[in-house]
Amino acid sequence: MVEWQEIPGGVTAPRGYRAAGIAAGLKPSGAKDLALIVSDVEAIAAGVFTKTQVRAACVDYCRQKLQSKSGGRAILCNAGQANAATGEAGWEDVRESARLVAQTLSIPLDEVFLASTGVIGQRIKMDALREGVPKVAAALSDTGGDSAAEAIITTDLVTKSIAIEAQFGDRTVRMGGMSKGSGMIHPNMATMLAFITCDAVVSSQLWQDMLRRAADKSFNQITVDGDTSTNDTLIAFANGQSRTPAIVKEGPEAEKLEAMLTHVCQHLAKAIARDGEGATCLVEVRVSGTASDDDARKIARTVAGSSLVKSAIFGRDPNWGRIAAAAGRAGVNFEQENLRIKLGEFHLMENGQPLDFDRAAASDYLKQQAAGEYLKDDTVSIEINLGYGSGEGFAWGCDLSYDYVRINAEYTT
Missing domain, CATH: 3.60.70.12 (L-amino peptidase D-ALA esterase/amidase)
Structure with missing residues (x-):
């Protein structure tokens, strides 16, 4: 409450x-x-x-x-x-x-x-x-x-x-x-x-x-x-x-x-x-089922920071493989047979195996979130469960667009 x-x-x-x-x-x-x-x-x-x-x-x-x-x-x-x-x-x-x-x-x-x-x-x-x-x-x-x-x-x-x-x-x-x-x-x-x-x-x-x-x-x-x-x-x-x-x-x-x-x-x-430079949507990654909250936060941040995941979201591509790969390289031990991934309401992976899902509808979900109102309904939700503990963590990022390169090529920091 x-x-x-x-x-x-x-x-x-x-x-x-x-x-x-x-x-x-x-x-x-x-x-x-x-x-x-x-x-x-x-x-x-x-x-x-x-x-x-x-x-x-x-x-x-x-x-x-x-x-x-x-x-x-x-x-x-x-x-x-x-x-x-x-x-x-x-x-x-x-x-x-x-x-x-x-x-x-x-x-x-x-x-x-x-x-x-x-x-x-x-x-x-x-x-x-x-x-x-x-x-x-x-x-x-x-x-x-x-x-x-x-x-x-x-x-x-x-x-x-x-x-x-x-x-x-x-x-x-x-x-x-x-x-x-x-x-x-x-x-x-x-x-x-x-x-x-x-x-x-x-x-x-x-x-x-x-x-x-x-x-x-x-x-x-x-x-x-x-x-x-x-x-x-x-x-x-x-x-x-x-x-x-x-x-x-x-x-x-x-x-x-x-x-x-x-x-x-x-x-x-x-x-x-x-408000990331060139971003069109907020990305929220929630990880659960880890041995500790620190492990969950580490995986969540790795996924949110993956250039390939961010590029896929900008391209409105529900590419679960990039999400799974990012989770796997986060430096946290887990059994891939327990890996479960959701994108919004779409179940993409269960027990480490891909599931059949409506790819066009999942792509539309990404488009809809990019068109949503700032910080209200513009959030792309990614949920990952590792299936063996009570640890939980969140990370937030954004998609990676063409404009990011343009902004930073034209602006001295």
């Missing part, structure tokens, strides 16, 4: 948060390119970041900050320049960016988090940022979630945000989130960029543990093109403004809060996968 409901507002839906997004001149297009999220009080902060060895300066800055302090008040995100592989000069740009935010908001320097997205190897346009920080701070509003979500996108076709609320005793807890991502999506941590706000009262270690587990069930299970970003950042604030009793240990209240967090993360993750 769902214990929460969706509400408007994005990252500003929870109590005590303001946000804004402006055009600061960082993008050549003149579109919004600078976002700021601020908590009215110091919040418990948690983060998950890319594991790549080639990282943006802001990633190292935030990781180091969390090692010394788990509190935060502000998140500044610039779009246009990734500030990755920019050496000591890029690191100085990050430090100056944090100082600008701290001075403008009159908050401690160590309560500022930073994120960047854009072209690798390009430093932030600091002249534009110096002028932009006071402007975005002046624009902060408790209804500014949508403008902030717009200011962090690059090749995205749509903004990505969500907010939910649930009852904890006689009080309401709210949680909001926003993310960006469309290409270079195959996270080895969390996501491209995602920011989550919450007004619950929760201990710092518990919040960090919840976020890491939620990331493993969401952002770490999406793929568009197999490429991990240099800037992957997931930051979550919990500022306690709901005035609910503090959640300091595992139990029913902690489980409920983590379920909310996982739901928000999965919604944002699926939105990223659906």
Whole structure:
């Protein structure tokens, strides 16, 4: 039973948060390119970041900050320049960016988090940022979630945000989130960029543990093109403004809060996968019957990331052989005699053997999903069962179209 409901507002839906997004001149297009999220009080902060060895300066800055302090008040995100592989000069740009935010908001320097997205190897346009920080701070509003979500996108076709609320005793807890991502999506941590706000009262270690587990069930299970970003950042604030009793240990209240967090993360993750560059549909792969959830997630992610599976879906070809082959190379031991595969309602394989099915109707199913409404009825469902355990896992991806090559051939990342 769902214990929460969706509400408007994005990252500003929870109590005590303001946000804004402006055009600061960082993008050549003149579109919004600078976002700021601020908590009215110091919040418990948690983060998950890319594991790549080639990282943006802001990633190292935030990781180091969390090692010394788990509190935060502000998140500044610039779009246009990734500030990755920019050496000591890029690191100085990050430090100056944090100082600008701290001075403008009159908050401690160590309560500022930073994120960047854009072209690798390009430093932030600091002249534009110096002028932009006071402007975005002046624009902060408790209804500014949508403008902030717009200011962090690059090749995205749509903004990505969500907010939910649930009852904890006689009080309401709210949680909001926003993310960006469309290409270079195959996270080895969390996501491209995602920011989550919450007004619950929760201990710092518990919040960090919840976020890491939620990331493993969401952002770490999406793929568009197999490429991990240099800037992957997931930051979550919990500022306690709901005035609910503090959640300091595992139990029913902690489980409920983590379920909310996982739901928000999965919604944002699926939105990223659906908005994959050139994509026409979302692909959801569910794997069950494995020895562990980790095994199931590994198989699901391998199938969702298979270029051959993705190409078949774009070609509206119900090619079960490509699905089976991808499952088999995922690095998980299973008996192929137990393998069962479904595409939507079409049973393609049972007990490791192909079944007779209406190929034309299955192809029509793929066409119908590609024509469906965004994130509602545009999902191609693949179900795989290995038949010997209780493990279960999901992964999300998209089809691979001609446009993916065109977009990335014409666009420098």
